[in-house]
Amino acid sequence: MTRPQSASEAFVASLPDATRARFEPVFSPLVEIVPLPLTVTINAHDSAVFSSANGVRAAPDGQGRIAYCIGSATTKVAQDRGWDARQMGTDADGLVKNLRSVAPENNLLHLSGVHTRGDVAGRLAKAGLNIKNIAVYDQRLCPLTPEASQIIATAAQVVVPLFSPRTAAQFLKVTPNTASVHAVALSAAIAAVLPADALASLTIATHPDAQSMGAALSHVA
Structure with missing residues (x-):
């Protein structure tokens, strides 16, 4: 494993x-998961985008804020951490497609690892969504x-x-x-x-x- x-x-x-x-x-x-200091303030009306459970664990508690997630496992972890978590697909392509369709108007923060796949934030920004990618953990090779x-x-x-x-x-x-x-x-x-x-x-x-x-x-x- x-x-x-x-x-x-x-x-x-x-x-x-x-x-x-x-x-x-x-x-x-x-891979060793190493949490990083949070470099931004997540405001009450901001929403998170989570592409892994590691991102959820390294992020602050949700306090009822919306989180758009890949996969049922990540969604469940986000719910347990107090996010209003919504599964938006099983991979990066599904997440991007569904978020384009929903087109939330509030600020989105993709709270991810240093190393990401699928260019989620870049593709959603090109679609006109207000999103930033913030690394909240590193994946150090072992x-x-x-x-x-x-x-x-x-x-x-x-x-x-x-x-x-x-x-x-x-x-x-x-x-x-x-x-x-x-x-x-x-x-x-x-x-x-x-x-x-x-x-x-x-x-x-x-x-x-x-x-x-x-x-x-x-x-x-």
Whole structure:
């Protein structure tokens, strides 16, 4: 598991019992989430845009303000933090499309990581919405743990779920030999980073969500 520890543990816990029983989880986060100081004031009539649960956790409590979110998991975390959270799609394209349709007139703050995908704020600004991108956390790259390195080097089959292009690129950088690796990518954009001919197999989830990733895992190896 290459996501940050809490996200990896939550994903494993969400798997169906039959799927979880087939695997021995090894946690080796390739990204560390580091909150950053908030550089702007969020006013009572401002609304947030959240493309990940990490953004919600690094942001202030919602205090009833509106938040437009990607995915049900991020929406639920935002609701728990006091935001009037509304799911606006399952990926960046869906969020941009739906926000263009809603066209909120108040100020929008995309509270994200330093490294973002989908150019959410840029595309919405071009559509005429009043939006700024504010980084509220950093995603610092990490090496594989010694245990994970040993397993990849010696095991006959290793299944590696990958949830972002940046994590996929880091995995390749720190993994000299991927011949035993069955990679499962959350999206085609992540799969495009991976050299399919150097892997044991490459599977792409049908939708960019945890349920589809779990379904993809159930058919691997």
